[in-house]
Amino acid sequence: MKRLLEFAGALLVAVTLHLIGTRLVSEWPLILDLMLIVVLFAALDGNTLSGLAAGLAAGWATDAVAGTPFGLFGAIDTMIGYGAALAAQRVVIERAAGAALFFAAAALVQQGLFLGLSLVLLAAPETSAYRWLAVKVAATGVLGAILFHLRQRLANRLDLWRHTRRTKIRLDR
Amino acid sequence: MTEKRTRLVVVVVVLGQLLLLGAQVPAADGGQTLLAGAWMRGIAPLAALVDGAADAVSGLAVYWTTRRRLLSENDRLRRENERLRQLAVRNLGVTADLERLAAAVDYGRASGRTVRLADVVYSDRVSWPRTMLVRLGAAGVGHNDPVITDAGLVGRVVGVSGRYARVQLIIDRSASVGVMVERTRRQGVVRGSSGGLALQFIPLQADLVVGDRVVTAGIDGVYPRGIAVGTVTRAEAGNELFYEVELAPAVDFATVDHVYILEPEELPEALRDPAAPTPDAVR
Numbered sequence: 001m002k003r004l005l006e007f008a009g010a011l012l013v014a015v016t017l018h019l020i021g022t023r024l025v026s027e028w029p030l031i032l033d034l035m036l037i038v039v040l041f042a043a044l045d046g047n048t049l050s051g052l053a054a055g056l057a058a059g060w061a062t063d064a065v066a067g068t069p070f071g072l073f074g075a076i077d078t079m080i081g082y083g084a085a086l087a088a089q090r091v092v093i094e095r096a097a098g099a100a101l102f103f104a105a106a107a108l109v110q111q112g113l114f115l116g117l118s119l120v121l122l123a124a125p126e127t128s129a130y131r132w133l134a135v136k137v138a139a140t141g142v143l144g145a146i147l148f149h150l151r152q153r154l155a156n157r158l159d160l161w162r163h164t165r166r167t168k169i170r171l172d173r
Numbered sequence: 174m175t176e177k178r179t180r181l182v183v184v185v186v187v188l189g190q191l192l193l194l195g196a197q198v199p200a201a202d203g204g205q206t207l208l209a210g211a212w213m214r215g216i217a218p219l220a221a222l223v224d225g226a227a228d229a230v231s232g233l234a235v236y237w238t239t240r241r242r243l244l245s246e247n248d249r250l251r252r253e254n255e256r257l258r259q260l261a262v263r264n265l266g267v268t269a270d271l272e273r274l275a276a277a278v279d280y281g282r283a284s285g286r287t288v289r290l291a292d293v294v295y296s297d298r299v300s301w302p303r304t305m306l307v308r309l310g311a312a313g314v315g316h317n318d319p320v321i322t323d324a325g326l327v328g329r330v331v332g333v334s335g336r337y338a339r340v341q342l343i344i345d346r347s348a349s350v351g352v353m354v355e356r357t358r359r360q361g362v363v364r365g366s367s368g369g370l371a372l373q374f375i376p377l378q379a380d381l382v383v384g385d386r387v388v389t390a391g392i393d394g395v396y397p398r399g400i401a402v403g404t405v406t407r408a409e410a411g412n413e414l415f416y417e418v419e420l421a422p423a424v425d426f427a428t429v430d431h432v433y434i435l436e437p438e439e440l441p442e443a444l445r446d447p448a449a450p451t452p453d454a455v456r
Contacts, residue, residue, distance in 0.1 A: 015219060019223040048176065075187050
């Protein structure tokens with residue numbers, strides 16, 4: 001339940017930041033997909049079921065925001081969430097550089113799937129967005145690495161705080 | 174859950190969504206599925222909240238920095254309003270004359286459409302699809318209703334959910350509009366392109382110059398005649414038959430914060446296609 005609430009909160013923040021970003025910078029949707037980053041964090045622990053569920057929910061949110069045919073990003077992000085969880089089972093990510101590679105690769109695969117489905121579904125697919133592909137992949141990698149690093153630091157601080165608190169209680173006795 | 178079952182769930186979920194996609198592209202009447210509508214209803218109020226908050230913040234900043242300018246502008250607008258009122262009174266007489274003359278020659282002018290104001294709460298004009306989300310003042314807007322600003326044509330409604338509607342912009346790749354060159358009345362089709370707008374099917378022997386204004390022709394059954402679409406910025410011989418024409422849109426989509434939605438004009442009973450859905454059916 002706690003994880004579900006964390007995910008829902010993160011998705012809400014991602015959607016809100018996406019809306020603010022698009023208002024401030026018109027190219028925002030081409031630069032960054034914050035909902036994808038939320039999916040990848042949900043999949044990082046290697047649980048495929050939570051990865052695919054996170055991908056499904058975040059993909060539907062992306063479809064609702066972007067106006068793409070409903071289920072397009074739902075399907076893509078489900079595959080990304082599941083694939084990322086599978087990858088996380090096999091690869092141990094401890095450093096920010098590894099996280100950057102993981103997030104950037106996921107963004108690249110997502111855009112590849114999006115292009116593939118667009119070519120299948122549309123008579124005249126929009127190709128101008130692919131000029132921004134490198135920017136999107138790089139931005140997702142960098143932001144993912146920063147958030148990964150911050151999350152690790154926060155977790156370490158929390159552990160340290162918990163440990164110190166326990167020690168103090170013992171000393172007081 | 175075992176890995177095998179999870180794999181099965183992935184396959185089912187992805188296939189289910191691909192089927193969902195297949196059912197939507199192309200949508201029979203352009204209406205939204207219940208699921209899509211529910212998600213749009215969930216996301217759109219958040220977009221409206223962000224839009225409102227941004228407006229409030231920028232409005233406050235603008236107020237403090239430009240108060241003096243606003244006061245003088247207010248004064249100028251009052252004077253202009255007075256002048257326009259006088260003009261409107263004079264035009265009343267002209268309108269009455271026109272109506273009398275039209276009645277004398279039995280000319281039936283296109284009826285005035287109901288115009289609804291809507292606030293833009295989200296606009297994506299760079300990625301695919303190029304759409305905007307608008308908040309409606311009142312219900313009653315339907316699929317395919319034309320959307321305009323005072324500068325020209327914006328697009329058409331492609332989905333309605335509660336008090337929110339999604340508008341396909343004319344610069345979207347899958348959008349097309351029946352148009353004519355205002356100066357020569359030559360008809361063509363405007364489509365969205367990566368650069369903005371492209372005018373198609375203008376034959377090489379047609380009279381077309383850079384700077385020509387292009388307006389809706391009223392022949393596509395969606396947009397009424399005479400709405401500004403854009404201005405010709407480049408016209409070169411394309412293939413053997415037609416010009417390759419680029420247009421600068423009449424509307425600056427970056428600055429649109431509210432739009433007007435026109436109610437569709439109903440065809441006379443005798444002209445209606447019995448197989449086509451009525452406006453009420455898709456509303």
